[in-house]
Amino acid sequence: MPATRMMIARRAGVSVATVDRVLRDDQAVRPETAQRVHVALAGLRDERASRGRPAKPSTFRVAFVLPQVNSRFLDHVERDIALSASFFREHRITPSFYRCDFASQRDTAVFTEEALDYDALVLAPLDYPWVERLIASLSEADVPVVTVFSDLPGSSRAAYVGVDNRIAGRTAGLLMGRFLGSRIGTVAVVSGSSRLHDQLERRTGFSQVLEEDFRNLRWIAEPDFAEDSDGAGLAIQGLLARHVDLAGVYATGGGIPGIASALIESGDKARVVVIGHGLSPETRAQLGERAIDVILDQDVRGIVHWAGLAAVNFLNDVRGALAIPTPETRIYLRENAHA
Structure with a gap:
């Protein structure tokens, strides 16, 4: 399998978008940056010719993104993302957290440029055409997007993790x-x-x-x-x-x-x-x-964990990355409210 833009970006220490611009011979890229990208590409080709596959990166940068809306549930999700730091470290994930005003087309476009610097995105999306374009732009740049809790099934997201x-x-x-x-x-x-x-x-x-x-x-x-x-x-x-x-x-x-x-x-x-x-x-x-x-x-923290693992599986080209468990919906009544 040839080296992907994501592999080149990690090796060169630049964003996937920068790699894309270098490969398109964009003259706006600084010469020293373009040279780093070309050296990284040559190194990856040499390694694949001699060993078949380069070493995996030590960590993956994954952005966890929630819409900027007034919601107690999303506040709960934000808290569980923060409380999952040790789990993410154990699985070689370096998480970053964002709230984005997806109701604003301009804010979504600005965030898209920032998101291209990450290896993957875990996203709770709102149903707007420009949010679908955000997902499409990242997918085209080899940045997989995993949706959580709420889905956009018609988009180019890599997977959905959450209850039915x-x-x-x-x-x-x-x-x-x-x-x-x-x-x-x-x-x-x-x-x-x-x-x-x-x-x-x-x-x-x-x-x-x-x-x-x-x-x-x-x-x-x-x-x-x-x-x-x-x-x-x-x-x-x-x-x-x-x-x-x-x-x-x-x-x-x-x-x-x-x-x-x-x-x-x-x-x-x-x-x-x-x-x-x-x-x-x-x-x-x-x-x-x-x-x-x-x-x-629903098991909010479990879904956050599974989404992070799904993103890493896509980045590692793991077979069965889509074999993600569908979480169960739990039913609570007066009798088991404190169970």
Whole structure:
């Protein structure tokens, strides 16, 4: 196998983008830099001719990138990335962390140039065309992108690591239907962001089950739902006023603590089933107090670890790099909230 741009960049101590410019004979590259690239390329060719393959680099530079949105879940992910430093060192990963405003096309383009200096990216993407272009640019430069938690399946990302969000939504729909039984009423599906593919998948799975198996329940979508407690509380008050038959609320993203608190304060919790995502000390307590009926959760730190390993496997050309385990969705009720 010929030397890749990534191998040349590591050997020369430059970015993949710089290697690309040198190989295209870009005259804007400084002569001494171009010479380093050509020397590195010649050395790699000699080594491959004599031994078949050069030594692997000592470490890989992997950027972990989250969107710059207000989300308790993403704050949890950021914390788990920081707490995984020793795991990454053990697996020869040098991590860097970024928050990027992917809603801004300009900020995404600026970040793309910076990201080209890394060996790989682990990314929680938002669904914008310029985010797909970011992934495509990195893929063309031999920088693999592994998406986590939320996917962009139509992009050129190398792999996705996370739960099957449509199955998670279907699980929530089945539980909602079982909890409500034969009651007739409205179920609100509230989502924090229409640009997060995971929330769209959960909403799709949830609605599929209600339409297939629980025709007694009418579901309505409430997109761009506020995730902060005050905003979620006000939104729930509006839902109660508009839908006197409100029987259930499913939150595909954040905001579940505010929803539960508002329903308790209004005295409506006894007639409304509440299902959401994300186990935390606050939602554990609300499960115990019966303010929340079901919490669906995932192994956040495990997914962060698997994503880093998947990126390294792609960089090492490991066969079976795509054989990544699909994490399970965990179900928490009042009885096992503190298990």
